[in-house]
Amino acid sequence: MRGIRLVFALTLISASYAALGEEAQQRFQAPSSRIISGTEIVHYKTGPVPVDLSGETIAALVPNGGGGYNVFAGTGKSNGTFAIPNVPSGFYLLQIGTTYVWTSDSVVDADSIADYRSDIVQADPSTTVTFDLTNLHKWQQTDFFEMVCPNNAAFNFFFGTVGETTFTGTFPYFGALSMGSEGDQYHIAQLITQNLGGYPFTGLGRYIAPPEFTQAQGSNTPIDGMLKTIAKNHEFEANINGADLAAQALAANPGAVLFDTIITLDVYPGSFAHGLTTSTPDLVILSSPPFLMTNGDLGQVLYGNPYPKDWPQFASYSWGALTSYLAPGATNSTSLLTAVFGSTPNLPTSTSPITPLVGVVKSPSVNRKNFFTNHTAVGITPTLRWSPPSVGSANNYIVGILQLTNNGGNTVITSVASIYTQSRSLRIPPGLLSAGQAYVFEIASYHIPGVNFAKTPFMNGAISATAYVASGVMQP
Secondary structure: OHHHHHHHHHHHHHHHHHHHOHHHHHHOOOOOEEEEEEEOEEEEOOEEEEOOOOOOOEEEEEEOOOOOEEEEEOEEOOOOEEEEEEEEOOOEEEEEOOEEEEEOOOEEEOOEEEOOOOOOOEOOOOOEEEEEEEOOOOOOOOOEEEEEEOOOOEEEEEOOOOOOOOEEEEEEOOOEOOOHHHOOOOEEEEEEEEEEOOEEEEEEEEEEOOOOOOOOOOOEEEEEEEOEEOOOOEEEEEEEEHHHHHHHHHOOOOOOEEEEEEEEEEEOOOOOOOOOOOOOOEEEEEEOOOOOOOEEEEEEEEEOOOOOOOOOEEEEEEEEEEEEEOOOOOOEOEEEEEEEEEEEOOOOOOOOOEOOOEOOOEEEEEOOEEOOOOEOOOOOOOEEEEEOOOOEOOOEEEEEEEEEEEEOOEEEEEEEEEEEEOOOEEEOOOOOOOOOOEEEEEEEEEEOOOOOOOOOOOOOOOOEEEEEEEOOOEOO
């Protein structure tokens, strides 16, 4: 908004000095321009890798005071750098491909962090693992059996047979192929059910770290051994405001229905200063059904912790909801998943429950009309507005633009763009919406203390939370 006011003020000054004559012209200083520059580099565990920006659209969209934008084209390079010349001072939207960032900074650090190796290769569907493991705790229907490798971000869930104390069989393997020579160490654990207040919490009680191994595409990897019994001598206070979390999840849209409710206690393999940037082993899991929709302390979950003592613990919550959408002309609808999510190293206690760290935005609108109602003729550059969340505080918002299309009678949802802003209003940039098409707008409130989203938009933090709202169907 400051950028719009600046351009408007300069327009008035321009008109005034023209009327005052040559003396005023000599005193007038034209607005300064600058070169916008920055980098987009992913900092992997194995070192930095630049993002190839040579084929991406790089531009600065400067509010022009008339409700639109003046576009200044830039260039990106394969080494992850970009530059945009002759951009006026003030606020603008930095465009990098389909991502936009509202900022006034002349240098933007669009880097990100990934705490896994950079050369991962995803396994194809024919890749399998065969287990022959003993000393399971007698399997319960709601137990979890997981295999995690933070070094390549792999994470797999498997499920045993009720009553069995062995785990055998061949299963599809999902995720990155293991490379033992690059330090891919897997952690395999059984999380054992403990019912608290009718909810099936699980706590880690059996564990094995198999020798490092290497996989090839389409191969089968045998994993044998005896799970070690881990003393469950740690306690997790299951003090959870499930009703408050559910209320925020269901506020995503009047048509939203609850999809899942998940609580986890994890360990992080290294510093958690930049938040959750790889897969992590679980110590405690609660996953619906049943949905957790009440506030209260359910008691203590017992769990064991076989991981290094310098791996910090953090708790996460995720309350998901589904909203159904039907594209114009389609006969079959599809669902959009939104969520209220948060992670924090501040664990719950008997006096401090898990509660939403940030809630959904209040009073969202499209061209000052109801955000949740279907609208036609919104134009190709509508304006979205909203108020801060009433729960927690947001230091950034991300507006997502999703397109609804009819594919043989089926509704398909495709992402068009994401726009990062610290403001509470946004004029959709030109070129993103097309006449005759249909769209859904998402507004996500973000709470990540310590991150300057105008300067480092893609960084995360040790405390991170978000909550989504999703609009009705919008047609230009």
